[in-house]
Amino acid sequence: MSVLDLSRVTPGFTDPIRDSQRIFRAVMTAMSRPGLPLALAAPPTPPAGLDAASAAIILTVADFETPVWLDPALVTGAAAPWVRFHCGAPLTDDPSAAAFAIAPAASSPPLAAFNPGDSKYPDRSTTLVLMCEAFVGGPTIRLEGPGVDGAVDIAPLGLADDTVDQLRENRSGFQCGVDLILTTGSYLIGLPRSTRAFVTTTQP
Amino acid sequence: MSTLADASNRETSLYNFAYLDEQTKRMIRRAILKAIAIPGYQVPFGSREMPVPYGWGTGGIQVTAAVIGPDDVFKCIDQGADDTTNAVSIRRFFARVADVRTTEATDEATIIQSRHRIPERPLENGQIMVFQVPQPEPLRGLEPRETETRAMHAYEEYGLQYVSLYENVSAYGRIAATAGYPVMIDERYLMSPSPIPKFDNPKMDMSPALLLFGAGREKRIYAVPPYTRVRSLDFEDYPFETQTWEDACALCGAKDSYLDEVVLDDDDHRMFVCSDSSHCATRRDAGFTGPMSGHELARGEDGDTA
Amino acid sequence: MAYVAVKGGERAISHAHLWLEEERRGPGDVAELSLAQIREQLSLAVDRVMVEGSCCDADLAALAIKQASGDLVEAIFLLRAYRTTLPRFGFSEPLETARMAIRRRISAAFKDIPGGQVLGPTYDYTHRLIDFKLAAEGGAPEPAVVAAEPIADRLPTISDVFSKEDLLQVDERSDGAEAPFDLTRDPMSFPAGRDQRLQALARGDEGFLLSLAYASQRGWGSTHPLCGEIRMGEASVEFTPPELGFPIELAEITLTECTMISEFGGSMERPPQYAKGYGLTFGRNERKAMSMAIVDRALASGAEASETPHAVQDEEFVLYHSDNVEASGFVQHLKLPHYVDFQASLQFVRRLRKEWTARREAELAAAREAAE
Numbered sequence: 001m002s003v004l005d006l007s008r009v010t011p012g013f014t015d016p017i018r019d020s021q022r023i024f025r026a027v028m029t030a031m032s033r034p035g036l037p038l039a040l041a042a043p044p045t046p047p048a049g050l051d052a053a054s055a056a057i058i059l060t061v062a063d064f065e066t067p068v069w070l071d072p073a074l075v076t077g078a079a080a081p082w083v084r085f086h087c088g089a090p091l092t093d094d095p096s097a098a099a100f101a102i103a104p105a106a107s108s109p110p111l112a113a114f115n116p117g118d119s120k121y122p123d124r125s126t127t128l129v130l131m132c133e134a135f136v137g138g139p140t141i142r143l144e145g146p147g148v149d150g151a152v153d154i155a156p157l158g159l160a161d162d163t164v165d166q167l168r169e170n171r172s173g174f175q176c177g178v179d180l181i182l183t184t185g186s187y188l189i190g191l192p193r194s195t196r197a198f199v200t201t202t203q204p
Numbered sequence: 205m206s207t208l209a210d211a212s213n214r215e216t217s218l219y220n221f222a223y224l225d226e227q228t229k230r231m232i233r234r235a236i237l238k239a240i241a242i243p244g245y246q247v248p249f250g251s252r253e254m255p256v257p258y259g260w261g262t263g264g265i266q267v268t269a270a271v272i273g274p275d276d277v278f279k280c281i282d283q284g285a286d287d288t289t290n291a292v293s294i295r296r297f298f299a300r301v302a303d304v305r306t307t308e309a310t311d312e313a314t315i316i317q318s319r320h321r322i323p324e325r326p327l328e329n330g331q332i333m334v335f336q337v338p339q340p341e342p343l344r345g346l347e348p349r350e351t352e353t354r355a356m357h358a359y360e361e362y363g364l365q366y367v368s369l370y371e372n373v374s375a376y377g378r379i380a381a382t383a384g385y386p387v388m389i390d391e392r393y394l395m396s397p398s399p400i401p402k403f404d405n406p407k408m409d410m411s412p413a414l415l416l417f418g419a420g421r422e423k424r425i426y427a428v429p430p431y432t433r434v435r436s437l438d439f440e441d442y443p444f445e446t447q448t449w450e451d452a453c454a455l456c457g458a459k460d461s462y463l464d465e466v467v468l469d470d471d472d473h474r475m476f477v478c479s480d481s482s483h484c485a486t487r488r489d490a491g492f493t494g495p496m497s498g499h500e501l502a503r504g505e506d507g508d509t510a
Numbered sequence: 511m512a513y514v515a516v517k518g519g520e521r522a523i524s525h526a527h528l529w530l531e532e533e534r535r536g537p538g539d540v541a542e543l544s545l546a547q548i549r550e551q552l553s554l555a556v557d558r559v560m561v562e563g564s565c566c567d568a569d570l571a572a573l574a575i576k577q578a579s580g581d582l583v584e585a586i587f588l589l590r591a592y593r594t595t596l597p598r599f600g601f602s603e604p605l606e607t608a609r610m611a612i613r614r615r616i617s618a619a620f621k622d623i624p625g626g627q628v629l630g631p632t633y634d635y636t637h638r639l640i641d642f643k644l645a646a647e648g649g650a651p652e653p654a655v656v657a658a659e660p661i662a663d664r665l666p667t668i669s670d671v672f673s674k675e676d677l678l679q680v681d682e683r684s685d686g687a688e689a690p691f692d693l694t695r696d697p698m699s700f701p702a703g704r705d706q707r708l709q710a711l712a713r714g715d716e717g718f719l720l721s722l723a724y725a726s727q728r729g730w731g732s733t734h735p736l737c738g739e740i741r742m743g744e745a746s747v748e749f750t751p752p753e754l755g756f757p758i759e760l761a762e763i764t765l766t767e768c769t770m771i772s773e774f775g776g777s778m779e780r781p782p783q784y785a786k787g788y789g790l791t792f793g794r795n796e797r798k799a800m801s802m803a804i805v806d807r808a809l810a811s812g813a814e815a816s817e818t819p820h821a822v823q824d825e826e827f828v829l830y831h832s833d834n835v836e837a838s839g840f841v842q843h844l845k846l847p848h849y850v851d852f853q854a855s856l857q858f859v860r861r862l863r864k865e866w867t868a869r870r871e872a873e874l875a876a877a878r879e880a881a882e
Contacts, residue, residue, distance in 0.1 A: 192241035259843020
């Protein structure tokens with residue numbers, strides 16, 4: 001482990017107890033209502049490379065018990081020391097060893113590169129935070145499943161072209177699978193493994 | 205002994221917000237997120253020893269402590285009632301350690317912790333139900349070994365459960381389970397709804413509220429997200445049915461709520477009253493009456509009519 | 511007679527607490543117990559509460575015993591609930607019990623062993639006659655005789671005695687190992703490692719382990735144990751803070767350690783030798799340490815066995831049911847109201863009974879008709 005350069009570390013939560021509770025509730029709502037965009041009020045200032053939502057999420061859920069994988073583009077920047085300092089989380093360069101992972105949506109490895117858990121302990125899987133360019137303007141994806149009242153359409157911008165195929169592949173291995181959280185700015189959308197994704201031509 | 209003497213001045217304010225330390229909350233929060241992502245699957249978690257005994261709601265308390273914030277409004281019921289001793293005790297605990305507003309009104313609450321009931325008033329989107337769970341494993345009565353039941357869930361081998369229900373049908377002419385009636389979540393995981401009467405099972409199906417289940421002694425958390433299919437197990441020729449009563453609530457006249465039987469004397473006199481105390485009081489306030497309106501059971505703790 | 515409907519509520523709870531407190535204190539004309547009296551004169555109770563409470567603090571344990579009116583399981587619960595709020599800094603270096611300052615050390619396996627048999631303070635050869643002199647308070651006991659020569663710093667252990675011949679199974683040392691399993695932070699998982707098993711047994715209820723060990727001895731999963739060694743005394747606890755990088759002594763604590771040995775006939779990979787069962791407790795608690803060692807060995811033999819083991823050899827059975835805080839909670843929670851589930855059951859039984867009666871009457875009627 002290299003020595004932490006604190007001069008590059010910007011502040012985390014101003015009130016860790018209240019802030020993490022508030023952010024957690026938003027993340028919990030997002031995961032229990034897939035496809036529903038939620039805004040985080042007053043997230044912390046993110047380090048370069050992360051958006052406000054992904055920074056808030058990782059501060060809320062990660063600690064010394066959870067290996068975190070950061071996209072190679074983030075490892076050399078300000079995000080890595082920020083995560084290590086504020087979360088105390090060990091960083092891993094193996095996506096399949098990560099409890100949490102953060103990547104720009106465009107450059108992320110495929111979902112299959114992360115840990116899907118095992119059939120007896122499917123909870124031991126990676127939660128992947130994908131930072132999108134925007135939540136509008138991308139191809140429409142229709143979502144159904146637990147937490148979705150009927151069906152909901154999302155159109156995040158910046159996801160890989162074969163995202164729907166990857167999501168279907170991920171769903172087909174249920175109960176195993178990777179859980180996704182999409183972020184942009186201070187917004188997030190939950191996309192747990194239980195969600196079924198479809199291509200649709202309908203405009204949202 | 206000076207350390208203990210110093211500690212004798214210690215106030216509860218020295219405990220963390222919502223009692224649990226932040227690392228424990230994070231651990232529980234992570235378990236909750238995975239529980240939501242895998243509806244009906246029991247996530248093992250590092251349940252802590254709480255200041256109340258196992259069996260008194262340590263799982264529910266830990267789940268509530270991990271989600272509750274200062275803006276929440278907390279309701280706590282036991283057997284459907286807000287005034288049962290343990291419900292009062294848990295409500296007081298959170299009022300003290302989390303400084304939250306508490307309520308008895310189901311529609312005002314953002315978090316409802318419960319033992320053995322789901323309120324009669326339909327839950328709303330945005331509400332969180334926290335269930336206290338004594339035994340999270342629906343198959344435990346059929347197979348005592350955790351290693352075996354975990355494998356059954358992993359490979360979706362629920363034949364044993366159906367055989368047991370079928371044996372009920374042969375012996376009694378119907379499925380015998382009356383509370384803690386097993387349910388299938390999104391057609392994948394068999395789940396125990398905690399010992400709620402099967403009367404409450406249909407309330408879980410496509411509920412707009414988030415349902416969280418905490419088992420402290422058994423160290424498991426599981427969840428049913430809103431708008432999720434919850435199917436009570438049955439057979440085509442022996443369909444699932446809920447309890448019904450010939451009586452109406454003696455106090456408010458409700459005919460469609462779950463009723464408690466109250467023994468009135470040694471002469472076999474009974475009265476039936478709503479198990480959901482808030483539901484009953486709301487109806488009485490709205491002017492509904494039952495055959496024994498004005499009975500002392502309708503009075504509050506200090507003798508005033510609730 | 512009419513029953514008054516009981517309503518719970520805040521007032522009932524606070525009144526109950528006041529009453530309980532009054533019961534705890536007892537009559538005011540009897541002097542109040544001090545923590546020092548409990549700690550020093552009920553020290554074996556304190557030791558039990560510390561080990562099953564997983565917290566080595568005699569003052570806190572004494573306070574818990576006082577608060578619980580001497581109900582040790584309740585005191586254990588109090589101590590556990592306090593312990594859970596303490597920050598965890600890490601884990602200690604392995605204890606060097608071979609270097610323990612010995613107060614008692616015996617082996618049943620040999621007439622004498624290097625360092626000798628040291629009887630120490632034990633009930634073993636007391637005659638269990640009530641000492642009525644103790645009823646009249648006071649009087650310092652006759653001082654114990656001090657040995658002419660101090661006991662050696664390092665008394666060889668039973669493992670040392672066997673080491674040349676390799677006759678006793680060797681436990682691998684865990685120097686530099688990863689953090690040991692910690693049941694206070696992670697739920698039980700199976701198959702359990704030895705660390706998880708020993709931690710669960712150390713926290714386990716003394717009475718439960720005693721009965722299991724006894725059942726094992728009587729043939730319900732016997733491992734034919736022999737008491738290789740029991741030692742009791744003071745050992746030092748060392749901790750290496752990551753920022754220092756070298757161990758510092760945190761405390762010296764009293765421990766009771768027991769090694770049970772039993773014959774192992776050998777296998778394809780291992781020659782015949784003796785297998786070990788291990789027990790360790792805070793303070794002086796030989797009954798617990800011996801029971802623990804027998805159950806430890808029985809569980810290991812259960813894992814080696816091919817046929818269905820006895821209860822004492824079944825790790826899910828033993829480890830899931832040895833914790834008295836869990837057991838006491840779950841058994842006693844049955845006194846909480848269950849009337850909602852009971853109403854559901856009552857409806858069901860009444861319906862079954864109605865159907866049964868109707869069926870029975872129809873059968874009797876049919877029988878009467880046939881007889882006529």
